[in-house]
Amino acid sequence: xxxxxKELIKNVKPLVKIDGIKKYFTKKxxxxxxxxxxxxxxxxxxxxDVSLEVYPGETLGLVGxxxxxxxxxxxxxxxxxxxxxxxxxxxxxxxxxxxxxxMKQFRSNAQIxxxxxxxxxxxxxxxxxxxxxxxxxxxxxxxxxxxxxLHLLDRVGLNKRHIDSYPHQxxxxxxxRIGIARALAMQPKFIVADEPVSALDVSVQAQIINLMQxxxxxxxxxxxxIAHDLSVINYVSDRVAVMYLGKIVELATTEELFMHxxxxxxxxxxxxIPYVDKSKRRERILLExxxxxxxxxxxxxxxxxxxxxxxGKICSEEIPQLKEAAPGHMVSCHLLD
Amino acid sequence: xxxxxxxxxxxxxxxGLVRAVNxxxxxxxxGEVMGIVGxxxxxxxxxxxxxxxxxxxxxxxLSGEIMFQGEDLLKKSKKEMRDIRGKDIAMIxxxxxxxxxxxxxxGEQIRESMRIHGLFKDVKGGFFKSARKHAxxxxxxxxxxxxxxxxxxxxYHNFPHEFxxxxxxxxLIAIGLSCKPKLLLADEPTTALDVxxxxxxxxxMQKINQEHGAGIILVTHDLGVAAEFCHKIAVxxxxxxxxxxxxxxxxxxxHHPYTQGLLRSIPKMSSKKxxxxxxxxxxxxxxxxxxxxAFYPRCAKAHDKCLSQEVPMFDAGEGHxxxxxxxx
Numbered sequence: 001x002x003x004x005x006k007e008l009i010k011n012v013k014p015l016v017k018i019d020g021i022k023k024y025f026t027k028k029x030x031x032x033x034x035x036x037x038x039x040x041x042x043x044x045x046x047x048x049d050v051s052l053e054v055y056p057g058e059t060l061g062l063v064g065x066x067x068x069x070x071x072x073x074x075x076x077x078x079x080x081x082x083x084x085x086x087x088x089x090x091x092x093x094x095x096x097x098x099x100x101x102x103m104k105q106f107r108s109n110a111q112i113x114x115x116x117x118x119x120x121x122x123x124x125x126x127x128x129x130x131x132x133x134x135x136x137x138x139x140x141x142x143x144x145x146x147x148x149x150l151h152l153l154d155r156v157g158l159n160k161r162h163i164d165s166y167p168h169q170x171x172x173x174x175x176x177r178i179g180i181a182r183a184l185a186m187q188p189k190f191i192v193a194d195e196p197v198s199a200l201d202v203s204v205q206a207q208i209i210n211l212m213q214x215x216x217x218x219x220x221x222x223x224x225x226i227a228h229d230l231s232v233i234n235y236v237s238d239r240v241a242v243m244y245l246g247k248i249v250e251l252a253t254t255e256e257l258f259m260h261x262x263x264x265x266x267x268x269x270x271x272x273i274p275y276v277d278k279s280k281r282r283e284r285i286l287l288e289x290x291x292x293x294x295x296x297x298x299x300x301x302x303x304x305x306x307x308x309x310x311x312g313k314i315c316s317e318e319i320p321q322l323k324e325a326a327p328g329h330m331v332s333c334h335l336l337d
Numbered sequence: 338x339x340x341x342x343x344x345x346x347x348x349x350x351x352x353g354l355v356r357a358v359n360x361x362x363x364x365x366x367x368g369e370v371m372g373i374v375g376x377x378x379x380x381x382x383x384x385x386x387x388x389x390x391x392x393x394x395x396x397x398x399l400s401g402e403i404m405f406q407g408e409d410l411l412k413k414s415k416k417e418m419r420d421i422r423g424k425d426i427a428m429i430x431x432x433x434x435x436x437x438x439x440x441x442x443x444g445e446q447i448r449e450s451m452r453i454h455g456l457f458k459d460v461k462g463g464f465f466k467s468a469r470k471h472a473x474x475x476x477x478x479x480x481x482x483x484x485x486x487x488x489x490x491x492x493y494h495n496f497p498h499e500f501x502x503x504x505x506x507x508x509l510i511a512i513g514l515s516c517k518p519k520l521l522l523a524d525e526p527t528t529a530l531d532v533x534x535x536x537x538x539x540x541x542m543q544k545i546n547q548e549h550g551a552g553i554i555l556v557t558h559d560l561g562v563a564a565e566f567c568h569k570i571a572v573x574x575x576x577x578x579x580x581x582x583x584x585x586x587x588x589x590x591x592h593h594p595y596t597q598g599l600l601r602s603i604p605k606m607s608s609k610k611x612x613x614x615x616x617x618x619x620x621x622x623x624x625x626x627x628x629x630x631a632f633y634p635r636c637a638k639a640h641d642k643c644l645s646q647e648v649p650m651f652d653a654g655e656g657h658x659x660x661x662x663x664x665x
Contacts, residue, residue, distance in 0.1 A: 202599055203598060206613045206614070207615040271536075274561030274565045275606070284536055291531075
């Protein structure tokens with residue numbers, strides 16, 4: 001797989017290209033607050049200057065702790081959030097400049113699967129209602145739609161008698177299957193999966209992961225797979241990007257990243273995974289403290305406040321750039337200079 | 338130290354009795370870490386609540402006994418239970434955000450159980466019993482330092498929302514430790530936390546176990562956490578313990594088809610070639626359970642005998658027990 005992957009990177013154009021994306025959320029201070037307390041607006045730098053490329057047919061895993069901006073990035077890619085700066089290109093076109101009409105077209109190519117299958121389905125609609133909305137936008141008559149719904153249900157492993165059931169009649173895993181069917185209905189090329197299995201039990205989680213992989217092979221889907229669970233990321237991804245406080249700290253093929261992590265944060269993250277298998281346990285690197293707030297992120301390297309390999313002044317003063325440390329292995333850390 | 342014998346409890350609902358815990362036998366020795374693993378709804382948290390007598394309203398205990406230091410906790414009065422809770426047996430809950438009271442300062446919440454259990458009631462003197470308050474405060478600060486909260490003197494006066502998730506969990510552990518409990522019940526203490534923070538909290542709990550010699554019951558759905566942290570493991574499915582033994586026995590050589598299935602459905606970290614094998618189907622509805630093996634519809638090795646009657650626990654050697662006819 002890795003060899004094929006490298007070939008792909010050389011020859012194929014990326015399907016999705018994220019270029020210098022920044023997403024800041026601002027909380028405006030009121031007039032009085034400004035006058036009395038003399039504070040500026042609060043700016044949360046959720047995603048700060050991220051560039052990524054997703055190649056057709058691959059699964060790019062995006063991993064990081066809560067609040068690191070991975071979900072925000074996933075939403076910016078689909079323009080569910082407007083980026084503050086930077087652009088996203090899909091098949092060569094800049095989607096941040098698309099008109100409403102063009103966005104509609106784009107939405108049929110790019111879909112999202114949400115984290116919480118309990119909140120992402122309308123409780124008052126039957127499965128038929130839920131699945132016919134995307135199908136209606138594609139046109140076609142009632143009978144064709146009905147056939148298509150049955151086909152989708154069958155494809156995601158639900159029974160056809162489920163067609164008139166409401167979401168509350170399903171278990172978590174079954175609901176996530178409905179969510180996947182809804183995304184598939186538009187026949188997309190690209191799917192952002194935002195923590196699709198983290199709300200599910202282990203045995204059901206495995207079912208959904210396998211389903212997503214089968215669908216990928218069948219329809220040549222491209223995934224941006226967001227998760228905080230490293231073992232899931234390891235299993236599904238071809239390449240992995242590690243995020244910390246709004247920035248990508250390391251990007252490599254899955255094998256490379258898990259076998260030879262270079263960034264101190266990635267190393268700590270990998271060492272923290274509890275294993276059932278004793279032979280796989282690594283010596284644990286305990287990080288001190290917790291992730292700083294993205295409102296006032298640390299200067300220089302964002303990780304320097306918790307870093308156990310801090311080099312010196314440069315870490316707290318200069319922002320490290322994402323550089324190629326080995327072929328296809330990008331790291332942003334001053335240690336490698 | 339703690340021995341649960343044949344515990345069964347159910348919730349009375351409109352659809353009949355929902356048996357959440359069924360014939361559970363567990364024992365925890367002094368200084369031992371016991372892990373209960375299973376999927377959501379298998380009855381692992383309710384088992385813990387039973388130990389403390391905290392089962393919510395429609396639930397009632399049908400049979401069994403919970404022996405703690407030679408006395409049956411189920412026969413105790415409400416008042417006697419109040420004296421035990423937080424003193425001899427303390428609990429750490431899953432979600433620190435909802436467990437801590439948002440309108441009281443962290444320090445006061447740590448002091449609360451010391452005050453209720455009269456830890457410093459012999460300390461007399463001072464205006465408005467200030468000597469006792471000072472003693473409690475000193476102990477609280479000491480505890481906060483022990484669980485790794487930085488600058489405890491100032492953090493003592495903070496409110497819960499000023500703490501991060503990991504720090505809140507540490508504060509909860511400090512509350513749990515305040516009266517030097519002999520048994521600590523931890524209900525998914527790290528599920529709401531990130532991996533790096535989870536590693537910190539588990540290291541802390543390990544330290545507590547070794548230094549204080551407190552027994553710990555850890556409820557978790559994460560098999561990795563259980564395998565690294567616990568001495569003994571019980572696997573629960575649909576209200577029953579299906580397999581129990583020392584960690585090496587259960588994790589390295591799982592006997593019950595459910596345990597085997599669970600371990601196979603965790604993504605392996607190294608080679609991509611071996612696909613994960615999910616367990617087909619879903620968890621059964623507890624209201625419709627009968628006496629037979631609850632895992633029957635999902636089991637690859639099921640045969641007619643499994644349906645005929647209730648499956649007893651079989652001994653697979655050296656204290657490793659399995660509820661499956663394959664080993665009978």
